[in-house]
Amino acid sequence: MAEEREREREREREHDYTTSMVPPLYYGTSRTPIPDPTVLTQRSTDAAKDELRREMQHIRQIMETRMDAADKALILVQSYLDKLPEIRTMEIAQLQSLVEQRFQTENQQFVTVAERFKSIEVQFVERDTRTEQISQGNEKAINAALAAAKEALALMKASVGKE
DSSP states (O other): OHHHHHHHHHHHHHSOTTTSSSOOSBOTTOOOBSSOHHHHHHHHHHHHHHHHHHHHHHHHHHHHHHHHHHHHHHHHHHHHHHHHHHHHHHHHHHHHHHHHHHHHHHHHHHHHHHHHHHHHHHHHHHHHHHHHHHHHHHHHHHHHHHHHHHHHHHHHHHHHHHO
């Protein structure tokens, strides 16, 4: 029985594999199966490595792009921060100018009100002067009328005393 098996194996080895429908599992006397799993494993490993390298390269490009963008953003922020004191100085100057304009406007309004008060004071002084002048004129007129009345009374007394 062992001899029969050995003969059968030799027949299989001698058989033309190109004409058979089912490919043999092994080539000749070698114990390596067909297709060779080492070769297949190597091919799939190489393919996986290539794919992994491409993915890593893609991730690296994305990270470099993001880092470049972050660097540019940092440069922009730094340039803004460098200009910030100038901007603040300009804003302070604008506010100071606005406050000065407000004070000038208020000062002008106070000057206008003061001028009005002065004109009213002048009117009061003029009124007081006119009143005093009228009063003095009335006093003179009253004194003259009283003096004339005294003279008239004295004349009447003198004429009553002569009669």
